[in-house]
Amino acid sequence: MRILVTVKFTPDLQSNRSFTDGAVTRTADDGSMNELDENAVEAALQLVEAAGEGEVYALTVGGPDAVAAVRKALQLGVTHAIHVSDAGIAGSDVFGTAKVLAAAVRRVHEEAPLDLVITGMAALDGLTSMLPTALAVELDWAQLTLASSLTVADGIATIERHLPDAHEVVSAPLPAVVSVTDEANTPRYPNFKLIMAARSAPVTVLTLADLGVVPSTVGAGAARVTVLDASPRPPREDRVIVTDTGEGGKQLADYLLERGLA
């Protein structure tokens, strides 16, 4: 079983984030691997452990800081780490990012065939969840999205997914791109031995040239969507917090009634 997991460096959700020139400003001291990607790593590790053999690759795309994402994956137990870093990638939209990821996936797939690419359901910083689909289309592989469970048998991947109107079981032949939700599993904690090993584990660093990606097809210049401006939403004004001393419910009701909300 050979599985590649895409992981993303994202800012800490609790920290202050900002936009600079239309792009998210990320710094190493307030970010790590996108939390939802931990479920993808866990799913890959569980499949390999169940198969009794195999390898798990963690792949990230981004500036120098992004290596923190694959280091985290190494701490969790992946066997290989790849970091695609190139100034030409900056400002890429989801399609540019998918193109770069796909080129790196194909490189690994050509060394020895991969069975699966597993992704998180979305990145908590952008949360658009378009990347897994864009990657599957770019690779021209089957795609199974929003898996709350994932099994592989006889060359077929099968997932369950919970949509608002239906619970579905969907299957597809390998190789496939599968996105898993945070319902799929409970990510493990890194153990001390792996944390120590991850510090010095090799990370393969690749550039666009290494991958044969034409720079003009990615980056800000190729982006189909441009951020024109971004601003923090103003805090709510006139906030009222009362302590219930016997009239709290009435006060709440009156607040709603006065505003035509009840």
Next chain:
Amino acid sequence: MSAVGQNTVAVLVERHATEDGGESVAGPTLEALTLARSLGTPVAVWIGGSPSEDAVELLGDYGAAQVRVIAEDVRVASAAALALREASRDAEIVLVVSTFVNKEIATRLAVLTGAGVVVDAAGASVVDGHVETVQTVFAATWNVRTRINRELAIVGVRPNTTLAVAVEDAALPAVVEVPFTVPATRETVVSVEPVAASDGTPLAEAPVVVSGGRGTGGDYALVRELAELLGGAVGASRDATDEGWISHEHMVGQTGTTVTPALYVACGISGAVHHRGGMQASGTIVAVNLDPDAPIFEISDFGVVGSLFDVLPQAIARIREVRGV
């Protein structure tokens, strides 16, 4: 892209199963049609089965000049994207309701057509021949405005971000069958188990959401009662669904349902960042929590520090009293 008046705006129609086994056009589709009218001439795209006369009339009431129907049942996103392309070949703009499934379809349609795509938009307009959209990011703490740089613009629109307004003197739209052969897909839907049509409006579309979290201790009776009284839907925090107190369909949060109702009432919910990300863009936020330091109060317009088991019954009684029921 042409001038606003000449744009054809394809709107993918969302439906809900009704309790009598039929289908109704979802509210967010009427919102999307209303938005579409400000961008050009809306045409509704109906994929799977055929619309009832009432549905055609309703789509017309909200501005659809035409209803294009692909009768084949298309459940796999890759096939649905092809179907949508078939029905929107003349369109400059395609609008879908921003659900997880539609985001997949929108992404595939963008790859097929070279279009630019924005999802989770709270609004769209045509500026100097380009579609511009606004949306919130980072758990709804930032507003972002974006421009789509391509000839075809695909926009996923969040429910409750446009007020649905009917057209005066609407004409009955023509129904046009669009031929489509469902392609073979690698993905196979092995089974579909419909979730029972919920009592009332789906969470994502509800104008009012009353949510309960850990503080309910698993007792949702008061939360349900208040939701019913306010004509709203019942939500829950991740804690509550993890405990198995209420089904996953009710989870409000970044990995559950994102809601933007006019009123959000958080009962016994501390307001962890993942929860806030799913509701922070709501109109008015009201919270009841025992802990005065709960983060939910930081984003609440009105908060009561107290027990929901004291506060909610009194609030419910007061509203009934004022309404005289």
